[in-house]
Amino acid sequence: MTLSLPALAAAAVLGLLGIGVAGLLVTRNLIKVVVGIQVMTKGGMLAMVLAGYLSGRVQTGAALALTVIVADTIVSVVALAFAVQVRRRFGTLDLQALSTLRR
Amino acid sequence: MPSIETLAILSIAIPWLGALVVWLVRDHRPALQHGLSVAFALAGGVAAVAMIPQRTEANVLGVALGSAFGELTFLPDGLGVFLAVVATVVGSLAVIFSVDYMRGERQLGRYYALVLFFIGAMVGLVLSSNLLLVFVFWEITAFCSYALISFYNDDPKAVAAGIKALIMTQIGGVGLLGGALLLYVYQGTYDVPTFLAHANALPAGVLAVMAFGFLVAAAAKSAQFPFQTWLPDAMEAPTPISALIHAATMVNAGVYLLARFYPAFEGVPNWRLAVIVVGAVTALLAALMAIVSNDLKRVLAHSTVSQLGYMVYAVGSGGIFASQFHLLSHSVFKALLFLAAGAVIHAVGTRDMRQMGGLGKQMPFTRVVFIIGALALAGIPVLNGFWSKELVLEAGLMHAPIWSYVLMLIGAGLTAFYTYRMVTMVFYGEAHGHAHGDAGTAMKIALAPLALGALSTWLLAGPFAKLLSAETLPYHGIEAASTFHILEEVISLPTLIALAVVALGLLAWVFRSKLAGLGRALRGLGWAAENSFGFEAINRGIVRGVSGAAEGLRITQTGLLNWNVVGIVAGLLIVIAILALGA
Helix, strand or coil: CCHHHHHHHHHHHHHHHHHHHHHHHHHHHHHHHHHHHHHHHHHHHHHHHHHHHHHHCCHHHHHHHHHHHHHHHHHHHHHHHHHHHHHHHHHHCEEECCCCCCC | CCCHHHHHHHHHHHHHHHHHHHHHHHCHHHHHHHHHHHHHHHHHHHHHHHHHHHCCCCCCCEEECCCCCEEECCCHHHEEEEEEHHHHHHHHHHHHHHHHHHCCCHCCCCCCCCHHHHHHHHHHHHHEEEEHHHHHHHHHHHHHHHHHHHCCCHHHHHHHHHHHHHHHHHHHHHHHHHHHHHHHHHCCCCCCHHHCCCCCHCCCCHHHHHHHHHHHHHHCCCCCCCCCCCCHHHCCCCCHHHHHHHHHHHHHHHHHHHHHHHHHHHCCHHHHHHHHHHHHHHHHHHHHHHHCCHHHHHHHHHHHHHHHHHHHHHHHHCCCCCCCHHHHHHHHHHHHHHHHHHHHHHHHHHCCCCCCCCCCCCCCHHHHHHEEEEEEEEHHCCCCHHHHHHHHHHHHHHHHHHHHHHHHHHHHHHHHHHHHHHHHHHCCCCCCCCCCCCCHHHHHHHHHHHHHHHHHHHHHHHHHHHHHHCCCCCCCCCCCCCCCHHHHHCCCHHHHHHHHHHHHHHHHHHHCCCHHHHHHHCCHHHHHHHCCHHHHHHHHHHHHHHHHHHHHHHCCCCCCCHHHHHHHHHHHHHHHHHHHCCC
16 A cells, blocks of 8 residues: 555644644643744645645745745744743642632 | 705704803803703704705705715704704794703703703604604614603602603614615615615515614604503602603604604505504504603603594594694694693692692783693684694594594593693682792793793694795695685584584593592593503513523523633534524
8 A cells, every 4th residue: 555645745744633632622831832832833834835736836835834934933932931920920830720710 | 035055953062052151061050051942942842943944855964974874964854944943943932941940959950951952853853854864863862861851850750751652762772764765775775765766676675674663663652552661650850851842852763763654654554553553552552651651751751642643643644734733733732731730730849630730820920921832732713723633633524434533632632631630729719829929030031932822833734734845855745825715625524423422521530429420430541541441560570581681591601711711612513503404
């Protein structure tokens, strides 16, 4: 049995998305939440490159992926900065303990 | 003379500009605020009156607003111009009255800005011929009424009343918006004249949904059954605002909507009957509630609801002319009654009629004008209320089920009864309170023309019929006739019956002590009327149900990321499933 490159890439996309979602579902640590989002975003990027390859517009896919890398970096930096502040102010990174938004 | 186009814009723009200017003047110069408000209101009135000779059946102004919104067009035909005149002229008198009534109050800028904004929005509502814009203006008037009812925003009762008015009229707004969107879906336009011309091209079911949606909208706006409860609560507003809402703006909008679209909807099965039922039930229930109320403004509020019931009933009976003529009479005499009541309340310092009495000697001018208004309300010849109410009853007798006519007759008798009760309790009998002086000068300036109007607007029946005739309203089938001809038609046997009922109502109050037995027999009815026939209980139940449901749904808001991700994934799976099934 031989795997074609696109099929392999598609499997990787689904795998990354699945790992990311699973991480978000089970983790209570704010840093791990950021990591989970990162993993999901990587899956999304790979999906864009794959879509560009399949539709014959490789440049478009690559350009979109690059854009996402830029945006994604900013999101991560801000999120991690928040995490640092949260840790300093509340002394914990546990989401359950932090969810004071509830009444 | 400016063109009709300019005048239509001016009659909206002048009050709105005035609202902005008065607000910008700031509250440390009250004299300037009073003066500017009166000037802008009167200028708006002049612009509206100047439209009368230039009325036209064609749309004016056509500013494209983009494909989804149609065009910004105005239709200054007889009906629209008439209501614009009522809004601006009666509105101006309320503003003049405010100069005395609101003297020394704080936050005049907010007060006058909202009043002028309200008047301009009402003009826009009745002149606009783009149904989506009608809805926009409709909602602006709803907002203004809410903000003005809650004007004393440190009084929890006033705030609650304002929110109640807003919520109830929003229910109606949904009906109007739904109708407008349906029209766009099926005819590709919001244009009202196009709709009236081609209403039958719509599928019957769609037309029926629109017709009943508009009925809900009108009922909510005009405080008709089953939405009648917001208007009496709106009495927490300053009295000139009550006059404005009851006579010049707001509640007229519902009757206007029904009258405007009557030609399109009259063929919808059971629609006319539904309108008749709404009008008749409202007229009767509100009259009963007016009898048991001891708050002067509440009595007047119930009487407004009841008289609006007459107008709605007239529309249902096909008597568009009668309904609009009664609207004219009502605007004049109800503005008069409210403003005169305002003078009384201002002088006595309470709204409770049990603490009044014997005020006639202390307030001779107010007594005279109030009684003129009261006689018009009761339908005593030859005041304007008599002629228009008889026209309504006649339309009902000819084109509505006979039982509804009987209900309306009973309502007329009750009207005479509670009007007489109100006048006696306030101005005659033993004095329970003290008034410091008669109405002020600005109050008198506002009251005098209204009193003259209540005595004389019925003489305008002929010109009024011409205003609403096929000349500019091709679909309503109103025939132009001379004043003499119209009044001659009123004088007939049914009129005598109606007059006899009115006289019975008056006599019932005179001999109320002898009727005490009857009163005891009807105690249950009186108790029901005092409790607004259970409608307040229904309202409270709905509020409890909604807040209970909200409390119950609170458990879905865990605030935990993991559960939110579960929700997102579940939503995604559902979307994918739908796509997979649909493909």
